[in-house]
Amino acid sequence: MQAAATAHAVARYILQLYITGVTSRSARAISNIRKICDEHLEGRYDLAILDISQHPVLAAGQQIIAAPTLIKKLPLPLRRFIGDMSQTERILLGLDLRRTAEKTPTARNA
Amino acid sequence: MLRAIRSGEVDALVVESAAGPQIYILQGLDAELNRLHAEMLAQVSDAVIAVDTEDRVVYVNAAAERLYGFAASEALGQARSNIYESRWLCPEDEAAATTALRQLGEWRGEKTHVRHDGRELNIEAGITVLREVSGQPTGVLSVIRDVTERKRHEEKVLISEIRYRRLFEAAHDGVLILDPGTRKIIDANPFMTQMLGYSHNQLIGKELFEIGLLKDEAASQEMVRKLQRVNQVRYENLPLECQGGRRQEVEVVANLYDENGSPVIQCNIRDITERRRSEEHVELLMAEVNHRAKNLLAVVQAIAHLTSKHGDPATFAARLSDRIDGLAAGQDLLVKNLWQGVEVSDLVEVQLAHFKDLIGTRVLIEGPRARLTPAAAQGIGMALHELATNAAKYGALSNIEGQVHIAWKITAATKPAFSMSWLEHGGPKVAAPTRKGFGHIVVGRMAAAAVKGSAEITFPERGLSWTLSAPAENALT
Amino acid sequence: MSPRTTMLDHQPWRVLIVEDEPILAFALEELLIESGFEIAGVAGELETALTIIESGVCDAAILDANLAGVNVGPAASVLAARGLPFLILSGYSSDQQQSTFFGALRLQKPCRPDRLIQALRSILPAQ
Numbered sequence: 094m095q096a097a098a099t100a101h102a103v104a105r106y107i108l109q110l111y112i113t114g115v116t117s118r119s120a121r122a123i124s125n126i127r128k129i130c131d132e133h134l135e136g137r138y139d140l141a142i143l144d145i146s147q148h149p150v151l152a153a154g155q156q157i158i159a160a161p162t163l164i165k166k167l168p169l170p171l172r173r174f175i176g177d178m179s180q181t182e183r184i185l186l187g188l189d190l191r192r193t194a195e196k197t198p199t200a201r202n203a
Numbered sequence: 204m205l206r207a208i209r210s211g212e213v214d215a216l217v218v219e220s221a222a223g224p225q226i227y228i229l230q231g232l233d234a235e236l237n238r239l240h241a242e243m244l245a246q247v248s249d250a251v252i253a254v255d256t257e258d259r260v261v262y263v264n265a266a267a268e269r270l271y272g273f274a275a276s277e278a279l280g281q282a283r284s285n286i287y288e289s290r291w292l293c294p295e296d297e298a299a300a301t302t303a304l305r306q307l308g309e310w311r312g313e314k315t316h317v318r319h320d321g322r323e324l325n326i327e328a329g330i331t332v333l334r335e336v337s338g339q340p341t342g343v344l345s346v347i348r349d350v351t352e353r354k355r356h357e358e359k360v361l362i363s364e365i366r367y368r369r370l371f372e373a374a375h376d377g378v379l380i381l382d383p384g385t386r387k388i389i390d391a392n393p394f395m396t397q398m399l400g401y402s403h404n405q406l407i408g409k410e411l412f413e414i415g416l417l418k419d420e421a422a423s424q425e426m427v428r429k430l431q432r433v434n435q436v437r438y439e440n441l442p443l444e445c446q447g448g449r450r451q452e453v454e455v456v457a458n459l460y461d462e463n464g465s466p467v468i469q470c471n472i473r474d475i476t477e478r479r480r481s482e483e484h485v486e487l488l489m490a491e492v493n494h495r496a497k498n499l500l501a502v503v504q505a506i507a508h509l510t511s512k513h514g515d516p517a518t519f520a521a522r523l524s525d526r527i528d529g530l531a532a533g534q535d536l537l538v539k540n541l542w543q544g545v546e547v548s549d550l551v552e553v554q555l556a557h558f559k560d561l562i563g564t565r566v567l568i569e570g571p572r573a574r575l576t577p578a579a580a581q582g583i584g585m586a587l588h589e590l591a592t593n594a595a596k597y598g599a600l601s602n603i604e605g606q607v608h609i610a611w612k613i614t615a616a617t618k619p620a621f622s623m624s625w626l627e628h629g630g631p632k633v634a635a636p637t638r639k640g641f642g643h644i645v646v647g648r649m650a651a652a653a654v655k656g657s658a659e660i661t662f663p664e665r666g667l668s669w670t671l672s673a674p675a676e677n678a679l680t
Numbered sequence: 681m682s683p684r685t686t687m688l689d690h691q692p693w694r695v696l697i698v699e700d701e702p703i704l705a706f707a708l709e710e711l712l713i714e715s716g717f718e719i720a721g722v723a724g725e726l727e728t729a730l731t732i733i734e735s736g737v738c739d740a741a742i743l744d745a746n747l748a749g750v751n752v753g754p755a756a757s758v759l760a761a762r763g764l765p766f767l768i769l770s771g772y773s774s775d776q777q778q779s780t781f782f783g784a785l786r787l788q789k790p791c792r793p794d795r796l797i798q799a800l801r802s803i804l805p806a807q
Binding site: 112113114115116117118119120126127140142143145146152156157158159160161175176177 | 214224228240261275280
């Protein structure tokens with residue numbers, strides 16, 4: 094658990110956000126994801142924003158079913174999120190950037 | 204996921220098919236409109252950037268991508284300060300813009316943007332506050348035009364204008380600017396005022412003929428007509444009467460050219476009075492030189508004629524050549540003294556140049572400072588040359604002991620007289636020549652005529668004796 | 681003394697020389713004498729020339745156009761008034777000249793002696 098935590102602390106995140114054009118929803122999604130990245134992943138993320146309404150082919154093979162969709166490619170495992178990315182806590186959890194209360198290590202367990 | 208779709212949290216559905224992914228946009232008319240707007244914005248040449256209330260980029264068009272050097276995918280979601288750094292042209296602008304945005308919801312103005320690579324851009328921006336239907340602000344839309352080129356051009360024009368203005372003010376020629384339509388003066392440089400004696404205000408609004416430059420209105424009209432045909436008119440020598448009556452001569456060059464789309468006439472006026480004066484002076488001098496040269500040629504011709512008439516054909520060429528030498532030597536002195544007169548001592552020295560080693564020993568020269576007229580110098584010079592040639596051939600300089608004594612004086616009587624003598628002794632025995640050749644005439648009648656006096660040559664036993672005398676006023680300057 | 685108008689008495693024509701360069705004046709003198717003319721006088725200045733003309737001793741004249749800067753025009757007009765022929769010897773080129781000297785014959789310096797004599801004979805009354 095300790096090792097995994099440490100590994101996550103330094104790993105580089107590869108994220109892809111699939112949107113369909115300029116809508117208020119896609120704008121919110123972009124904004125929210127950027128905020129999360131800036132606050133929690135500063136300097137160690139690559140975020141690609143892909144507009145599949147302009148280039149549908151970008152969606153091929155990614156098993157995307159709706160937009161906006163965020164895909165975490167790395168670090169593994171692969172994760173997907175749909176919507177405007179406004180549920181920050183859920184996303185942080187899903188990106189392994191948050192621990193639930195019982196998983197937090199204490200000095201006694203170290 | 205289905206819950207997300209059902210709760211309306213998505214914009215579109217994606218379905219994989221044999222032909223590739225198919226995108227189904229869920230919102231109907233809105234989506235179409237959005238797409239249309241997006242297409243229009245993509246084609247617009249001004250950069251369009253929209254940010255949300257936290258100043259994060261939510262939209263950039265293709266022009267903005269190009270202007271700031273970012274792809275849309277890199278720019279979206281970024282803080283605007285990451286895309287460009289914004290600088291106000293002057294501190295008051297910031298306050299004005301803030302007020303305008305707050306009160307009117309929009310602002311237009313010029314600023315400087317610095318790109319991520321450091322390049323500075325001069326831009327013109329129109330900023331509008333974006334609102335929801337309720338009126339709540341949702342962000343800011345900026346439409347940005349790159350005016351860097353235009354500003355650079357404007358600066359260049361300004362510098363060029365400043366430079367021109369400096370030249371105009373400082374020029375040592377007069378410069379007049381005229382309106383081709385009215386033919387009136389619309390600007391004049393300070394030198395023009397100096398040249399004419401009119402003040403700047405007195406010049407403005409006048410036509411050229413009114414300030415004494417062209418003859419009359421017709422001449423003025425003619426000049427403008429000509430300019431319109433050939434673009435430049437030159438008057439090499441115009442008389443100009445200044446206020447105060449002083450007359451000058453000027454050279455005028457007029458040009459018709461285009462200034463920011465409208466035609467103007469520029470007249471450059473140069474005072475050539477001095478130049479004309481020297482040119483005229485040179486013309487006079489040239490005429491004088493020509494006159495003297497012709498006279499000299501006539502003298503040479505006369506000498507040639509007389510030499511041939513009075514001499515031996517066999518020796519004609521040598522004798523003539525020799526005499527012309529003497530004439531030339533005297534001529535040099537005349538020119539050196541600018542035809543003002545020649546010192547006797549200089550003349551003697553020049554005509555006895557062949558014997559300069561003997562001067563002080565076998566040739567003694569003695570006399571006061573005395574300036575001969577050009578005519579006297581020519582006559583006496585030729586006589587001395589003749590005497591020297593003769594002394595070398597037959598007289599006191601033809602052996603090793605002979606001596607020549609050359610002397611002159613000015614007697615201070617009521618009518619001062621100039622007298623000169625050439626006395627030989629110690630040479631071979633001489634006898635008066637049986638036939639008087641041209642040489643005799645040279646030292647005798649010609650020399651006498653030159654000084655308007657008398658000259659005599661005798662042959663006493665001790666050696667040849669030549670004397671010349673004339674009223675000082677005839678021979679001396 | 682009155683000017684001669686015929687050659688009946690076979691006396692030589694008396695010519696006035698107006699020239700300020702002594703050597704040239706001398707050469708002219710020699711030339712005229714050897715060509716059978718008599719010298720009425722040699723004047724290097726306008727005043728002297730006018731005096732000689734007015735005393736009536738000359739039948740014709742050779743005038744240097746420019747006497748050390750002084751224009752010889754006045755002498756020309758007196759000669760013309762008296763009906764006396766004359767020719768002009770000039771060192772200036774024709775375009776440098778301003779006066780026409782009453783249409784008198786003009787010769788350029790340097791002038792060949794034979795041409796000068798020929799010109800002189802041409803302006804004198806025929807024999």
